[in-house]
Amino acid sequence: MADRIRWGIVSTARIGLTKVIPGIQRSETGVAAAIASRGLEKARAAAGELGIEKAYGSYEELLADPDIDAIYNPLPNHMHVPVTVQAVEAGKHVLCEKPIALNAREAEQLLKLPKDRLVAEGFMVRAHPQWIRARDLVRSGALGELKAIQGFFSYYNDDPGNIRNKADIGGGALMDIGCYTMLAGRFFYDAEPERVVSLIDRDPEFGTDRMTSALMDFGANRHLSFTVSTQLTPYQRLQLVGTKKRLEIVIPFNAPQGEALQIRLDDGSLLGDASMTSELIAPCDQYAELADVFGRAVSGAEPLPYGAQDAVQNMKVLDAIFASAETGGWVSIS
Incomplete structure (x- = not known):
């Protein structure tokens, strides 16, 4: 497990709990290592149900965890860009639920982020x-x-x-x-x-x-x-x-x-x-497939096929x- 991408999930959104986290757990490249919610008890309950090691009572605590490599962001649409920006500035790669933003102008903020951290829109299809x-x-x-x-x-x-x-x-x-x-x-x-x-x-x-x-x-x-x-x-x-x-x-x-x-x-x-x-x-499992596409890019094994510029175009x-x-x-x- 040491060479796997360690994922942190911000929020206990249903899409994450029922689709993406199980997909990460079935993937070849990653492990769901931490989950955060605005309430610690909710995060602990989700972590216990899904077998996730760490639970945090705030997104900031999760983003500050040095053991986390990548973040999955399934928050409501208006929070996609702000939290993705926070995560990248904290040194994390980010796979964000679609749509990446509320509009193209907001999405263009992602193009100004450090290029050594990957950002992608989560189109599992x-x-x-x-x-x-x-x-x-x-x-x-x-x-x-x-x-x-x-x-x-x-x-x-x-x-x-x-x-x-x-x-x-x-x-x-x-x-x-x-x-x-x-x-x-x-x-x-x-x-x-x-x-x-x-x-x-x-x-x-x-x-x-x-x-x-x-x-x-x-x-x-x-x-x-x-x-x-x-x-x-x-x-x-x-x-x-x-x-x-x-x-x-x-x-x-x-x-x-x-x-x-x-x-x-x-x-x-x-x-x-x-x-x-x-x-x-x-x-x-198309979510496992997506996690592996992103995971291989994070590890440097393969280039990321669709990044922030693609998300802006969408x-x-x-x-x-x-x-x-x-x-x-x-x-x-x-």
Whole structure:
């Protein structure tokens, strides 16, 4: 265990307790060594339940621990940048939950931090073998020319106390799940979007976007379209459509940990998916995969594929989607 990355987790957020910490514990490179909460008893309870060695009653105590190499930050969106900055200034590497910030301007603070400490946005989907396999198929030409990507991601949550329904701290569909559907375009096209047009339906009580749809132009006649919602029937799907074949990722975003998945290919020669074939993706834990990607970068074994600059670019795209809904027209993405 001595050569493993020692992780500290700031907060007892549900995503950390149920997904990321178990993923770190299953990883090859890391160990969950400490957890902090604003109340020591809460931290101790989480540490006891998950078998974590140390518990702290404040984030500052955890950041001051010299034995901690990297921090996982799953705090509410408005606390992502401030605590990440604190952690880096304390000498820690940081893997931060998505979205990295409330907007691109705030995210740009991360570019001014010391370069000897790594900062990355926690998009576990990019570490999942199903996304990697799908991109390999795109790059191989198996789909022909990839020209259209369509995504849908929704769930139903109308709880006024839930942080996803609080506009002032970064709630809403686009920030919570639209970041995934947007990211699919950057990942599978290996390119940046040039402009976007969008529609937003806001909850009259919460002020958050409860349904957002967007059309993004990646140049060279390549499109990404998506709809995300916090108040529709739970559903998710991702379609990559080329000139020769269509590729469908059945559970593209919150893939079940430790379960086999499938991607589907169809040349459209028969109607009703009759010409479709399936490829099984072996069981894995995408949070463990993400922890290993970051852990290998921290140890110097491999370069970090997506750092702070990538996170800023993600926020620029999200900012443009919001701006388009306000202006009612196309918005260019710098």
